[in-house]
Amino acid sequence: MRLTESLRNTHSPSIITEVHDYANFLLKELAQQRNLPKSKHKLAVERYNAVAEWINSAPEGSTLSDVPINFYPIGSFATGTTVRPRGKDEYDLDMAGELQFPHNEVQDPRTIVDVFEERIRANATYDRIAERKTRVIRLHYAGDFYLDFMPCLPNELQNLKDTSIKVPHKETESLYLLMDSNPIGLSMWFEEQSKIVKYIKMALNERKDSIVAPIPRHTYDKKPLLQILQLLKSARDFYFINDEEGKKQVSSVILQVLLGKCYDGEQNLFISLKDMINRIFHQYYSETNPTILNPINSNEDFAKKWREEPEKLGFKKFKGFIYHVREKLLEIENTNGGYSAMSKPFKELFGENSTKKTFSTLGDAIQKNTETKGSFITGAGTLTASSASNTKIKGHEFYGTK
Known part of the structure; x- marks a missing residue:
């Protein structure tokens, strides 16, 4: 045939x-x-939750202390399509950290990345393994995976049923632009008949207090x-x-x-x-x-x-x-x-x-x-x-x- x-x-x-x-x-x-092995999936979930908890527990009076941040998996980690890397040991796993702050009040998008990175590096363990990339703060767990945290903001036109965001994107060392993105919306489109990522959207619908959305369960x-x-x-x-x-x-x-x-x-x-x-x-x-x-x-x-x-x-x-x-x-x-x-x-x-x-x-x-x-x-x-x-x-x- x-x-x-x-x-x-x-x-x-x-x-x-x-x-x-x-x-x-x-x-x-x-x-x-x-597939991402079950043991590494379990470890990634633990570290994702720990980093999110650390960022959301910023001390009183600090820049992020009064800013709720919603964390959720994006990309292949949200859809369960992560693949074993070739030529290296580490998997690449992506997360979003959505600061509940009006993006039209942000004069310089770089400040969003700066305060996010500053809070991560306030932890000595994370400071040793952190690296700023074009859109993310990468935590490199040698031999296991990269956890890429992408700081972002809600879209100003967003309603409670929307998942679109604005992402600070590094054009040059001194210039950051806010770019449109919607990784959860794309994942939901890809799996519109699946329940794997729908509960992530449900967890984000309130958008009031800080939320750490669960990672989809490991399954073959x-x-x-x-x-x-x-x-x-x-x-x-x-x-x-x-x-x-x-x-x-x-x-x-x-x-x-x-x-x-x-x-x-x-x-x-x-x-x-x-x-x-x-x-x-x-x-x-x-x-x-x-x-x-x-x-x-x-x-x-x-x-x-x-x-x-x-x-x-x-x-x-x-x-x-x-x-x-x-x-x-x-x-x-x-x-x-x-x-x-x-x-x-x-x-x-x-x-x-x-x-x-x-x-x-x-x-x-x-x-x-x-x-x-x-x-x-x-x-x-x-x-x-x-x-x-x-x-x-x-x-x-x-x-x-x-």
Whole structure:
């Protein structure tokens, strides 16, 4: 079955084959491998709460003592799509610290970052690991993760149901500008059928006293769209493993928006990923002036930076990555001879170590089950006992052999 040649509104469902079921199982295993481990998730929650408590307990008479601050996770930490980093030990986890102060009364946005950083550095432990970045104060917990705290303000037009904010953005050492943002709104759009981030918005609705919104619980039972985003981010990280600038050009938020706009509810990870990549490919590959509008703020175009480059190098890197993923998925779909024949394109997508571990997991499970009563892969990508509606697993050939 060739990849569909159309975008979402003219998309025809793919026919599920044995190859699709094998690939679905393997992608589910890969997604679990790339997850933030439960132990690190627990540690990150503890440290997030401790930092928030420290900032919100500013002594009487200090700059922040009378300013309520709402803390909440943003980005991949809010949606549960954090992926294991390549080439480094630390995960990158993002938080917002929303100061309940009218932004139109702020003469210099830099002062917001200054007072936020000053309070963090008043703690000797945090002072040793703190670093100011373009938009965040980073706390570097060596060997575990970065906690990036982004100080921000409510949008002056904000009502109790809105989550839009203003973020001090460092243009130069002396110039900070207030930029529009809405990370929680974007997360809620991406998971509009999920309950994962909705309670964060509920916690912020009052916006009166300081609030420390809870982190979403650690789970491996994720909806397909979240797993697909994790997988595509992992493929991007491997593709750009020696090109940090290329990785920045194909940002996680761009992948998130494009996948969110394409997703049609397909549960099989392989079919869903290949169909969405094909739609993205046909929509953008011949494009010369791309646009990727923020679905919750049409005034924000994530592709603007690509168009402003003289040679559009960032857009070329994006197209090269999408083409690469599309070709590897085609190779997987067209393989013959059992699941082990898929190992080469899987390695070229996700790297040898991840692929070897994943194929070994499948091989061990097949061997264990076939020694007893025979095994099958369901359409959901799980191993089960014999059933007429499932895909019969061929003899175990192990990773990379035939």
